[in-house]
Amino acid sequence: MRWTAALLAVLLLLAPALAAGAAEIVLPDGRTVTVEVASIDGAGWVCLDKLAKALGGTAGRDPLSRYPVWTVGKHRVLFSTATAMTSVDGKLLNTGKAAREKDGCIWIPESFLEVGLPMVLDGPVKVRSGAPSPPPTPAPPESSHPAPPVAPLPKEEAGIAVDATVAADRVRIGLCGTGASQAQVRKEGEVLVITLPLGRVGGGDRDLGSGIARRLEVAGEGRNLRVLLGAGFREYSTSSQKSPDCVAIVLEGAGQVVPSDVGAAPPGAGAAATAARPAKVQGQFVVAIDPGHGGTDTGALAPGGVAEKDLALALAKRVAAALEKAGVRAVLTREGDTFIPLTQRTALANYNRADVLLSLHLNASPATSAKGAETFFMSKEATDLWSRQLAEKENAAGDGGGGTDTLSLVLWNLAQTQSIVESSALAEAIQGRLNGLLGTKERGIRQAPFVVLEGAEMPAVLVEVAFLSNPGEAKQLEDPAFQEQVAAALAASIADFRTRNDAPPPPAP
Ligand SMILES: [Zn+2]
Numbered sequence: 319m320r321w322t323a324a325l326l327a328v329l330l331l332l333a334p335a336l337a338a339g340a341a342e343i344v345l346p347d348g349r350t351v352t353v354e355v356a357s358i359d360g361a362g363w364v365c366l367d368k369l370a371k372a373l374g375g376t377a378g379r380d381p382l383s384r385y386p387v388w389t390v391g392k393h394r395v396l397f398s399t400a401t402a403m404t405s406v407d408g409k410l411l412n413t414g415k416a417a418r419e420k421d422g423c424i425w426i427p428e429s430f431l432e433v434g435l436p437m438v439l440d441g442p443v444k445v446r447s448g449a450p451s452p453p454p455t456p457a458p459p460e461s462s463h464p465a466p467p468v469a470p471l472p473k474e475e476a477g478i479a480v481d482a483t484v485a486a487d488r489v490r491i492g493l494c495g496t497g498a499s500q501a502q503v504r505k506e507g508e509v510l511v512i513t514l515p516l517g518r519v520g521g522g523d524r525d526l527g528s529g530i531a532r533r534l535e536v537a538g539e540g541r542n543l544r545v546l547l548g549a550g551f552r553e554y555s556t557s558s559q560k561s562p563d564c565v566a567i568v569l570e571g572a573g574q575v576v577p578s579d580v581g582a583a584p585p586g587a588g589a590a591a592t593a594a595r596p597a598k599v600q601g602q603f604v605v606a607i608d609p610g611h612g613g614t615d616t617g618a619l620a621p622g623g624v625a626e627k628d629l630a631l632a633l634a635k636r637v638a639a640a641l642e643k644a645g646v647r648a649v650l651t652r653e654g655d656t657f658i659p660l661t662q663r664t665a666l667a668n669y670n671r672a673d674v675l676l677s678l679h680l681n682a683s684p685a686t687s688a689k690g691a692e693t694f695f696m697s698k699e700a701t702d703l704w705s706r707q708l709a710e711k712e713n714a715a716g717d718g719g720g721g722t723d724t725l726s727l728v729l730w731n732l733a734q735t736q737s738i739v740e741s742s743a744l745a746e747a748i749q750g751r752l753n754g755l756l757g758t759k760e761r762g763i764r765q766a767p768f769v770v771l772e773g774a775e776m777p778a779v780l781v782e783v784a785f786l787s788n789p790g791e792a793k794q795l796e797d798p799a800f801q802e803q804v805a806a807a808l809a810a811s812i813a814d815f816r817t818r819n820d821a822p823p824p825p826a827p
Contacts, residue, residue, distance in 0.1 A: 341431055345373075346441025355428050355447065361415060362428030362447065366397070369426070373439070377424070382811075382818045383743035384750075386417055386424040393438050397426055398739045400695075400746065400763060404430060405739040406437045477520035477540060489531040489569040491545065493519070499558040501565045510545040510554060512567065519543055525683045529618070530571040532684060545569070571615075598671045603816050604647045606667035606776075609634035610679035613657025618682030620792035626680045627655065629795050633783065634678050636805030644813055668775050674744065674812055675778035680786040680795065689788045690758030693749040694780040695741035740777040744815050748781055751807040756784055756791070777815075781808070 341364070343351045351372045355362045366386055370377040375390030388395040396405040397417035404411045404426075411434055415427040428447070435443040478495030493501060497516020504511055510531075518540030525533050529550030537544050550571040558565035609630040611617035617626025631652070638648035649670045651663040667675040681692060745763040753759065783804055784791040794800045 341428065342446040343373075343431060343435065344444035344446075346436075346439050346443065353431075356425065358418075358420070358425065363418075363425035364428055364431065366417075366424040366426050368423075373435075375438075380743060380818070382814050383746035385739075385743055385746070386426070388438075390438050391440075395434065395438060396739055396743070397424070397430075398742050400742040401738050402427075403738045404434060406434055409437070410739060411437075477518040478514060480519055480521055480534070480543070489526060489528050489545075491531075491534070491543075491567045491569070492564065493543075493567075494564040495520075496563060498565050499560050499563045501556075501558070503554070503556050503567055505547075505554070508547045510547060510567070510569070512543040512545070513538075514541050514543070525685060525688070528571075528682075530569050602647055603645075604649060604670055604672045604674075605641055605812055606649045606651060606670060606672035606675045607634045607637055607641075608651040608663045608667070608675065608677040610677060612652050612655055615657055618680055618786045620786045620796075621686075621789050622792065622796075624786070624792065624796055626682070626786055629680055629786070629801075630678045631655070633801055633804055633808075636801050637676070637678070637808045640805050640809035641812065644809060646809075646812065646816065664774050664778075667778075672776050674815065675774045675776055676808065676812070677778070677780040678808075679780060679782045680784060681782035682787040683785060684787070686787055686789065689785050689791050690756050691749060691752035691784055692782040693745040693752070693763045694782070695738070695745040695763065695778070737774070737777040740815075741779055744777050744811065745779045747811040747814055748779060748808060751811050752781070752783065752804070755803055755807050 339355055339357070340352050341355050341362075343353065345351060353364055353369055353372050355364055357363075366377045366388060370388055370390075373390065375388055375393075377386065377388050379385070380387045380396055383398075385399060386397040388397070393407055398404065399417050399419065402412060402414055402416050404413045404417075411430070413427040413430045413433065415429075417424055417426045419425070431443070431445045435445070478493050478498050481490075481492040481494075491512075493512070493514075495517050497514055500515050502513045502515070504513075519536050520540070521536070523533065523535045526545075529548040531545050531551065532548045533546040535544040535546065536542070545567075547569070552570050554567055554569045556565060556567045609627070611625075611627035611630060613627075615627065617630065619625055620629075631654075634650055635653075638650060641648045649666070649672060651666050652658050663677070664675070681688070742763065749763045753762075784795055786792050786795065
């Protein structure tokens with residue numbers, strides 16, 4: 319509330335003149351419109367309602383994800399509150415920041431005016447921002463940044479940023495910040511010790527909940543990072559670079575298959591990359607359901623011994639049945655207890671021209687109290703720590719140096735970008751329904767570069783339905799009635815997604 323008052327005060331002071339709090343927009347028809355621009359956290363924001371009032375159209379909510387939507391003429395703009403990408407008629411724009419809600423307003427990044435309005439208004443748009451924002455906090459001169467050895471960390475900085483992503487059969491740990499590239503990594507028994515000679519790690523310990531790496535611990539006042547390895551750990555590799563100052567440590571599990579293995583897929587799947595695929599049946603909506611793990615890869619184990627791979631398959635079959643009942647074609651990436659390399663799962667979804675890829679998993683954490691669902695979607699932001707820098711490195715060095723891992727991340731970024739907003743919207747819908755079912759509030763949708771979703775051509779989400787390591791949830795998960803409820807929730811989310819995207823109705827039987 320105080321914030322509103324402050325903002326109002328600022329706007330009242332600045333509104334009359336085209337100063338810090340406004341942007342002047344010259345429309346394609348030559349008219350000029352002025353909109354208020356609020357400064358929040360040092361960036362410019364525009365209230366969507368006010369923008370719609372000034373330029374026409376209707377601001378509302380996406381029924382599936384509850385994301386802000388602006389409909390203008392024949393155009394539909396979907397602002398994600400989860401990613402910095404905005405979709406205009408399905409085309410993606412990078413607006414630099416995700417939309418946000420505050421005090422009854424949906425704030426969209428000011429940058430949308432320049433990148434988005436020409437598409438929405440069907441013509442060239444000139445945007446003149448007000449005078450530079452009021453005295454910014456003095457920024458350090460750009461040139462005075464000699465890499466300081468063991469420099470005291472600025473108060474605001476978290477030190478070296480740690481980014482850990484856990485995939486079914488690999489764990490990536492990324493460190494970026496002063497001295498990160500000089501990290502030394504060595505294995506000491508069941509622990510991978512990362513030593514940072516210059517900077518310090520920001521943040522604290524965290525559970526990884528993977529059979530490859532169980533936990534990350536910060537030691538030595540932030541100068542050491544200890545990765546507690548799991549029984550599934552096989553090997554690790556590192557790649558680093560100086561500018562930006564980053565190191566990536568990839569831990570691989572016993573079931574690891576390199577992405578280039580796509581060619582050796584089971585019938586159908588492997589041909590995805592090269593061979594002709596079956597034509598898309600007009601009006602048919604296809605969902606690829608991917609039960610996590612399988613075969614020798616058991617995934618997580620419940621206290622009672624039930625394996626993630628079996629529960630994931632049971633759930634997948636129920637989801638498939640629910641979808642088929644609703645007239646949706648469901649394709650499973652595995653129907654039995656078989657091991658299928660991750661990349662072949664994606665290839666199978668691509669091959670079948672799936673409209674959605676839904677990967678099903680059960681979570682695990684050493685903290686047995688951890689509970690609830692988590693839904694992941696692929697996001698450019700999540701991989702930024704990795705891919706942007708790795709891409710720059712590849713472009714500079716020519717040979718990449720990071721192997722297939724590096725390459726697949728970069729490729730993913732190109733392939734998946736087009737589905738980010740749709741993927742996050744579907745993730746929101748699924749998470750909303752599962753939260754209701756599991757009675758959890760504290761978990762939500764998350765962004766991560768999972769290998770299984772890399773290279774998917776369609777909106778793709780990975781759902782960790784509940785925690786197998788939580789005795790209560792494990793018991794629930796084994797209950798067929800509960801499985802049926804989960805399946806119904808997932809199928810309903812997908813049905814909503816389908817209707818919302820105005821898929822033509824299935825052909826009459
Ligand atoms: Zn899993």
